[in-house]
Structure formats: C-alpha cells, structure tokens
Amino acid sequence: MAHASDMHSLEFRLPDLGEGLTEAEIVRWLVEVGDLVAVDQPVVEVETAKAMVEVPCPYGGVVTARFGDEGTELPVGAPLITVAVGASAPAGETEGSGNVLVGYGTSQAPARRRRVRPEQPTQAVAAAGAANGRVRTPDADHDRVTTADGADGPVPVISPLVRRLARENGLDLRELTGSGPDGLILRADVEYALRAAAAHTRTTAPSAEPHTGVTPAAATPTAVPASPPAPTGTTAPTGTRVPLKGIRGAVADKLSRSRREIPDATCWVDADATEFMRARAAMNAAGGPKISVLALLARICTAALARYPELNSTVDTQAREVVRLDQVHLGFAAQTERGLVVPVVRDAHTRDAEALTAEFARLTEAARAGTLALTDVTGGTFTLNNYGVFGVDGSTPIINHPEAAMLGVGRIVPKPWVHEGELAVRQVVQLSLTFDHRVCDGGTAGGFLRYVADCMEQPAVLLRTL
Structure with a gap:
C-alpha cells in the first residue's frame, strides 16, 4: 500500500x-x-x-x-x-x-x-x-482566485458559471456575503445582488449634483424619484421560472432556429386507413415478431422519399445549394419525462418492417431511460411525428432543423366515409406534411403526401417499390 x-x-x-x-x-x-x-x-x-x-x-x-x-x-x-x-x-x-x-x-x-x-x-x-x-x-x-474585477482574493464560489455571471454583469464578488456553507457564494446570491442593483437603478433619481459619500444603504425614504412610480398593474407578474436548459433548452433553440431560417409550408390530407390496419393485422396474425404501426409508416415514408428525394435534403445557406442526401436517417418524435427527443433510425431505407419495429422499440426504451447515445439523436434527414398517440387528429409540425420536411400522423379513428359510392364507417387518419419551400414547391410536397395516403388506402401500391 x-x-x-x-x-x-x-x-x-x-x-x-x-x-x-x-x-x-x-x-x-x-x-x-x-x-x-x-x-x-x-x-x-x-x-x-x-x-x-x-x-x-x-x-x-x-x-x-x-x-x-x-x-x-x-x-x-x-x-x-x-x-x-x-x-x-x-x-x-x-x-x-x-x-x-x-x-x-x-x-x-x-x-x-x-x-x-x-x-x-x-x-x-x-x-x-x-x-x-x-x-x-x-x-x-x-x-486565491481571480475575482470579477481581476483582483486577487479568497472568494469561494459554488460554480464557474456563477463567477462568469458576476463578471459579465460587472459585479464584484468581494462585496457579496455568501449564503452557503462557510460563506460560499451561490448563484442565488449573485442573482439577488443583480436584482437589487437593478431595482436601485430604477428608483434612484439621476442628478447633476454628485451625491458624495451617499451609498444605497444610506439612502433615506424621503428620496424623490426622477419619475413617478410605475402603476401597480405594470409590475412583472410573479410565478415559477423554469430554466430552458439541457434537452428542453436544445429543443427550444432548434425550434426557434427552424422558425427563423426555414420558410415552411404545410399541406394535409385525410386518408382511409382501413386497409392499412387490416394489412398490419394480417402480418401479425401470420406469426413472428409483431409489426408496429410506426414501422409501417416508416416503410411508406422511405418509399415515398425514394420517389421524391427533394424532401430528403438540407439547405447549405452559405453555398446557396440544396444538398440531396443519399441515405435516409429517419428521426421520430418520442416524448419522455425530460421532454421531447428525436431518436434517429440510421439507414432506415435499408430496413424491412421487422427491423424497423425492433429499432424503434430499442430507441424508444433508451429515450425513456435517458441512455441514448449522441449518435442516436444526431444526423437525421427526415422526421416522422406520430402525434396521434396524444389523441389529436392534426397538427402543423415544425421542421427539425436542418432537415427539409416532417410528416405528421394523427390518430386513426372510425369516421363516416364514402367508400365505393356508399357511406360507410372507415378508419380515417389525417396526414400533414410541413416542408421547406426552398427545396421544392407545392406540387412535389403534394405528390409525396398523396403517395403516402395512397399506400395507406391501398397497401398494394407499396409493393411496387419493395
């Protein structure tokens, strides 16, 4: 030893x-x-x-x-x-x-x-x-550590992020008394000091005469503000603040960027999914691993992208070029306790329905357990969003930047439908496609969406591309 x-x-x-x-x-x-x-x-x-x-x-x-x-x-x-x-x-x-x-x-x-x-x-x-x-x-x-103003001194701080917060706001940490153990300065201490300084700035009258020797602590209640106090109704509302960080913060940043940079448009169509659901039931009745609805939708998507490759692309804004991608790395939206994540099925175009079902199950379990690897959530080229699991019929998805399109699928429910010239109760689903208008026009987007709907209404259509 x-x-x-x-x-x-x-x-x-x-x-x-x-x-x-x-x-x-x-x-x-x-x-x-x-x-x-x-x-x-x-x-x-x-x-x-x-x-x-x-x-x-x-x-x-x-x-x-x-x-x-x-x-x-x-x-x-x-x-x-x-x-x-x-x-x-x-x-x-x-x-x-x-x-x-x-x-x-x-x-x-x-x-x-x-x-x-x-x-x-x-x-x-x-x-x-x-x-x-x-x-x-x-x-x-x-x-001895470096304080916000560059002087040396024994200033214990809970985190480098707290030190950076003080430095960026010009706050001298040596003037604070920490509320943590042994006077440790916490983030709450810095934020309180910044709020107090801001409040003092708002309520202190600007004056041409210097107030030598007068500090905030010495200010008297009779000080006259430069302007009348703001009406009570304009005070900031109180409530719980939830930091946008981690996965939630990344989602917020990506969605904001998508809205800023991508001129998107959405088209949608109602489809009769009765035969689609019957085909799935027949597959599962034949024995072997059960095929999921999401896997069949993914198989239809990859076939549609082979016919309309414009939607499996990205835009290089610096080069002003549309880059059509050779592989389909299919993302799918998964809701977890930590928020929405989009795992990616690599090379989805090379997988059959059984392989897609297995990979969707693996990634969904990893997403809920919080064990997804970085490679599992990056590199997607097209996203499939099955928001029907939340019990809603339709939505206008926001494109997962830097992709060019997202297919949304609502719930499949019995509805009145004209079938073969007669009114009947059929399994109906609403499909929506949000696409980047820079990569294609409405004709291409409509053709893609119509092909997906045709495959659901007549699964035999899909056999032509298998």
Whole structure:
C-alpha cells in the first residue's frame, strides 16, 4: 500500500462531449468522496443538450473531492472530481487510461496541484474552481482566485458559471456575503445582488449634483424619484421560472432556429386507413415478431422519399445549394419525462418492417431511460411525428432543423366515409406534411403526401417499390 507521501491528486475535468456541446448538467453522482474508483469507471451522469451520458474517469484511486451539486451546469473543462492516486508515473508517461470520450483524450495532470485531504468533509463546493482553473479546497486557507474585477482574493464560489455571471454583469464578488456553507457564494446570491442593483437603478433619481459619500444603504425614504412610480398593474407578474436548459433548452433553440431560417409550408390530407390496419393485422396474425404501426409508416415514408428525394435534403445557406442526401436517417418524435427527443433510425431505407419495429422499440426504451447515445439523436434527414398517440387528429409540425420536411400522423379513428359510392364507417387518419419551400414547391410536397395516403388506402401500391 502506498504511503501518504507517495500519493498525489489528479484533477479530472468535464471532457469534450462532442457535437459542439459546451456545457452539461450534473444529473446524478455515481461516486462519493472517499470511494475507490477504477480506471474508466463512470463517476457522474450528466445531461447535455443531446442526451444523458455517463462520464468515465481515466484515473484509478480514491475520490477526494467532487465539484458541483446535482443540478449544477458546468462548462466543458470545469473540474469534476479529484482522485488521489499512487506514486507519480515516470516522466513522459500519462497516468490516465488514454481512452477517448467523444473526442476527449486524457492528458497529464498539471505539474503543480494542491492536494485535497480526504479526511476533511468534502462535498467540494470546491466548484469555486474558477475560470483560471484553480480549485477551492476544504482547507482553512482557500486558494486565491481571480475575482470579477481581476483582483486577487479568497472568494469561494459554488460554480464557474456563477463567477462568469458576476463578471459579465460587472459585479464584484468581494462585496457579496455568501449564503452557503462557510460563506460560499451561490448563484442565488449573485442573482439577488443583480436584482437589487437593478431595482436601485430604477428608483434612484439621476442628478447633476454628485451625491458624495451617499451609498444605497444610506439612502433615506424621503428620496424623490426622477419619475413617478410605475402603476401597480405594470409590475412583472410573479410565478415559477423554469430554466430552458439541457434537452428542453436544445429543443427550444432548434425550434426557434427552424422558425427563423426555414420558410415552411404545410399541406394535409385525410386518408382511409382501413386497409392499412387490416394489412398490419394480417402480418401479425401470420406469426413472428409483431409489426408496429410506426414501422409501417416508416416503410411508406422511405418509399415515398425514394420517389421524391427533394424532401430528403438540407439547405447549405452559405453555398446557396440544396444538398440531396443519399441515405435516409429517419428521426421520430418520442416524448419522455425530460421532454421531447428525436431518436434517429440510421439507414432506415435499408430496413424491412421487422427491423424497423425492433429499432424503434430499442430507441424508444433508451429515450425513456435517458441512455441514448449522441449518435442516436444526431444526423437525421427526415422526421416522422406520430402525434396521434396524444389523441389529436392534426397538427402543423415544425421542421427539425436542418432537415427539409416532417410528416405528421394523427390518430386513426372510425369516421363516416364514402367508400365505393356508399357511406360507410372507415378508419380515417389525417396526414400533414410541413416542408421547406426552398427545396421544392407545392406540387412535389403534394405528390409525396398523396403517395403516402395512397399506400395507406391501398397497401398494394407499396409493393411496387419493395
């Protein structure tokens, strides 16, 4: 067993998670301070804008500190944990596993790093690990860190994000008293100080005469505002604020971008799905794995995209070109407890109904469990949105940027329908197609949608393209 003098601490930072992601939220810690971890053992579960990811640590040893509580957002490169390992490796050798996590390679520890003593009670609120990469340890004498105005001082802050918030708003952290343990400055402290400063700015009268020596604390109730107070009816409404972050924030950003950049249009049609449902029932009665409605719809979509490839494309705005794509990577909307995600079935055009059913089931289960890989939610070329599962008949879908179209499918319900010249009760579904008007005109979009409807009304039509 190594002596204490042979031990040294290595700091493991949040790695680059790929896909241009710059931050992640800590969802669940998988280790406690004092735990023994092995090389490449997952130590924390984080949620990015794309998926939930378990992050493995490239070092083996004893966890001496954790940085950030569950629910904290950390930027890529921020400290996650420190690990006490054995004697230093020979010069030039890395002490990590060398494994890569989506573009992240382990590297040597900094030449000089303060050790965190494991006997101290640490839940490393040490996330004061500031923008300069230094770490707040549980020692009595905190590391000196750079404050918002550049001066040095022992300012313990819960997270680098809090330090950045103060810096961007010109707030001197040295003037705050933290409400956390040992005076730790929390995000709530910074936000309260910013709100107080804003309120003071609104209510303090501008004056040509300098008020030397008068501070906000010394202001008297008789101070005359420059303008009359705002009417009560114009005050901001109170309520619960829900941060747009993680998957929910990514969805919001993508939908907003779609609305800004894509000149979309929507067409829709009602279709008699009676024969479609009978064909599915016959397939499932023949034995073997059950075929899902979504899988049959996907098979129809891939056949339609082969006939109308304009809708399986994207727009290169810089080159002013429409890029028609060779593969169909079919996304489908899946509702989870964490919000809407769009898993992607790779090479959907090469899969039959059974293979599509199995892949839809796998991705749906992973989406609900929060275990989708980044490759499972990126690279889609066309999206199928079965909003009928929510009990609605129609919708106007928003295109999943940077794709060119989305097919929406409502619920399949019995309705009066004229069939073979007579009124009958048939299984009817509403189909809607939202498309990027830059890639095609209404004739192409209408042809695609009509082909999908024809395949549902007469499944034999689909046999021509199988």
